[in-house]
Amino acid sequence: MRAVDPDKVETPIGYVDLQRVRSNAKKIASYCKEHGLNWRPHIKTHKSREIARLQIDAGATGITVATLREAEVMSTVTEDLLLAYPPVGDLKLKRLIQLPHELDLKVALDSAQVLKPLAAACASAERQVGILIERDVGLGRVGVQRVEDVIQLADLAQELDGVDFRGIMFYPGQIRMAEVDQDAHVREVAALVEEMTVALAKAGFVPDIVSGGSTPTLWRSHNYSGITEIRSGSSVFFDLEALRVGVASHDDLAYTVLATVVSTAVHGGAVVDAGSKALSKEVRSAEGDYGVLFDRAEVTVKTLNEEHGVLDLSRTDWEPRIGDQVRIIPNHVCVSVNLQDSLLAQDGDTHVMLNLEGKGRSLWVEESLLNPH
């Protein structure tokens, strides 16, 4: 990490409170310990090796990634990696088999069309990769539909060289309502997970890993019976959605976008330099807004253009002036971090810059290799 004078950092930029990141990590690790769960944070949220190391120091047992770039970067931080995304095509498989051989690499997938070429690539590279079969538990995105399909893919993984059946994966991403209204939905998912583990046991499979969890259902993860690990991503920082769902409090928010007021010419609004290229224009609630000021909950971001964010001043007596800095809680933290060059992080009295090594999709080559001197 590079130490930095925060007054020498231009806005807009993602701003991280490292003490809160550590506190969030500690809470999740404690929760997992209490319920006998492993914690494998999804680093798509932060894409930073420094923060991944912090999570591992706090008790994370491995790391989850979505892209091969993230896998390449995080293979320098952990030896226990889950690629929670189907790798399709020769180019991606070539990158995958070039990951360090000492890595305990697991890949989640939902089809024989992905499994077979993956197994062939691994076998020809003389390496073994673990397989998690993903089942759709209600989101309707990826994942096999029937428990029979889980068994069938587990059987196939068992048969093929280069891969080992290691377990199952699910993602209850449809559960985004307020925490107090989640009970019935969590029970539905839990029933589907149990159905899988029972059917697998009958078929002679004891899954080593049952990987689940999400940030909105974070503190109920133990209700998914049979679950062995959680992958929650945005809980490293939390965001406005997490606040509204109730899974985090204001004191847990560890990421905001630092922005500067650049215009107050239009009555009732003020324009800041954080637009959709810093916050992302993603609606996540009935409110229809794009963020809220960290220090003034009555001020929302009502419009986003690429480099303009328009603050709604109709419910505040604050009178912003050009040059004022504000901190914005984004709706969805993962897509906002992905828009930053790097992050400004506060750690008590000092500030550092965090690199986002996992950002982008190109092949990652460690900086120290590029600049060996």
Added chain:
Amino acid sequence: MRAVDPDKVETPIGYVDLQRVRSNAKKIASYCKEHGLNWRPHIKTHKSREIARLQIDAGATGITVATLREAEVMSTVTEDLLLAYPPVGDLKLKRLIQLPHELDLKVALDSAQVLKPLAAACASAERQVGILIERDVGLGRVGVQRVEDVIQLADLAQELDGVDFRGIMFYPGQIRMAEVDQDAHVREVAALVEEMTVALAKAGFVPDIVSGGSTPTLWRSHNYSGITEIRSGSSVFFDLEALRVGVASHDDLAYTVLATVVSTAVHGGAVVDAGSKALSKEVRSAEGDYGVLFDRAEVTVKTLNEEHGVLDLSRTDWEPRIGDQVRIIPNHVCVSVNLQDSLLAQDGDTHVMLNLEGKGRSLWVEESLLNPH
């Protein structure tokens, strides 16, 4: 540009048809010539020096940028640059005055609070920067509200050392309805523009530049009386919004996102590897979708997560298979390009990779300076 074998390029990636880019540039240049307008494309859409050069070769008389990074990059391509965004704060002013002195640099702004420090910085650096006063013509984002404020700022610019009053700027960004329904709205904006030029003339100002235009109103730009130049950005590529507004036809679309089918496990859908981190999750129409397949208009992107795009197959007899490649027309091209590492561009029989040098906000240092050998 680096020549490349397209089969060696992973998805998702932005895919550009350079022949269509040239054809779009030619059409805009012809339109401008016909109506005696200058063309100063906004390069926030493409952020690429190669494409900026192509636009200049086609007849663009200068370039518009939004960020200092874009200004630094594009100062190597043109000597006629407009920063269409208020530069606020000492750090940004320091970068601004370090731009090449031979540059004919113009800055748009809407307040004395931006103008005064800018003038002071320019004066102390012994350089002159042109000033365009921005007026709000209905979007309600930035821009002074009254014609008196335009005059007042023009007066102030005239008085101050380091800056020269050069003209006015407006952006009719509220006009996004179908082209056939734009008449009354364009007339309203035209009346406001005329009011400004008349009032300025009375006050003894002859604006050298009246900068306006937008992509949705592209072919009506000559209806804004007194306008001298247009800045339209996304017309370099166009996008789904432009298609729906009617300002472009399918044959004009020069940018799509190349994606690969990774899952067909959920009935009625197919999942591609272009998610919100490749397309951006920005709703731009009543349809509520996030994109449409280039070759199959009946297939829309109905859901976007970070690395997942879910195609709606309910209106097609196409049966996608894992590994199939598709091309997606994004809702809003500017934010999609901003999410790419670089672009794959087809130019007849050859393919090249385009760098996006203007992407991000950090100080730009030309690659050839970093690697002089």
